[in-house]
Amino acid sequence: MNILIIEDEARIARRLQRMTLEFFGNTPTQISVCDSLQKGLDHILDDNPDLLLLDLNLNGDDGFQILEKMVAASFHTIVVSANIDKAITAFAYGVLDFVPKPFDQDRLSKALTRFVSPKLKPDGGIKYLAVKTAGQVRLISIADVIYIKGAGIYTELHLHNGKPQLHDKSLELLQQLLPDRFERIHKSYLVNIEQAERIIVNPGTRYSLLLRTGEVLPVGRSKYKELKLRII
Incomplete structure (x- = not known):
């Protein structure tokens, strides 16, 4: 440590x-x-x-x-x-x-x-995530984040404006900070559950999540039951 x-x-x-x-x-x-x-x-x-x-x-x-x-x-x-x-x-x-x-x-x-303890959240409400762009720090409103994808040692913020932004914190660290409406649906994805449209059941007991944007993200088998309860 x-x-x-x-x-x-x-x-x-x-x-x-x-x-x-x-x-x-x-x-x-x-x-x-x-x-x-x-x-x-x-x-x-x-x-x-x-x-x-x-x-x-x-x-x-x-x-x-x-x-x-x-x-x-x-x-x-x-x-x-x-x-x-x-x-x-x-x-x-x-x-x-x-x-x-x-x-x-x-x-x-x-x-x-x-x-x-990753499951314990801060008392205050986080409103921004900060990204570094061209040596400058820019604050992005949490409300603009649709989902977050793991990208190696970084994460990739996917926003309403359609322009992904890299963040230095891992999915695990971001999950500690973000509000409960952000659900870990897969080892590589955190999703703002308010952006979920429906779960898609694919052949071979594979699952996906359709977002309101029309994007489709994978759902881990171990995450399916919990996710199903949240979006019904």
Whole structure:
């Protein structure tokens, strides 16, 4: 487990590090600490973490400058901040959790449990997915996403405008963030169930899902019964 803490107060950084190590127990865990926005960005470029614990006020620098870049990254982010007025915005950008300062072991453990338990969703409603295009980060409304396809180490967002966009997060990580209306229908597909028209039963006990757009996607055999209950 590779974890990065970006926190400018050394006392709080040490506390986060200690509590995180206690949470993961015997799991091999490497924790790095950066005390500034730029050091954090440089570290991420050199060594992509599995999880980022991010403060939003970094010696006068706004942690949202990192958040806006990192929401499109391949790892999850948990914000740890006293700026609780920013929580709704942070969730909308796609953070896994927002831990308000001051925090205790129980509250941090709840956030870390979300990280290790894919079925647990964030409390806030994610509104955007971020994609990197020509070096720039662009926010895409969740409402514009019809389905998401696994594409190697990336995922491919299929949108109402018909222009697919690559995302750095895996299907598994995106499923943790997305609302419950996004259903895993196949090992390679997450679908906005509101876009489903009907299930197609093919010869040989094979299943497909017809979308309102007219596209047809494969349905895994193990997903058929659950999907059938959701779209009847």
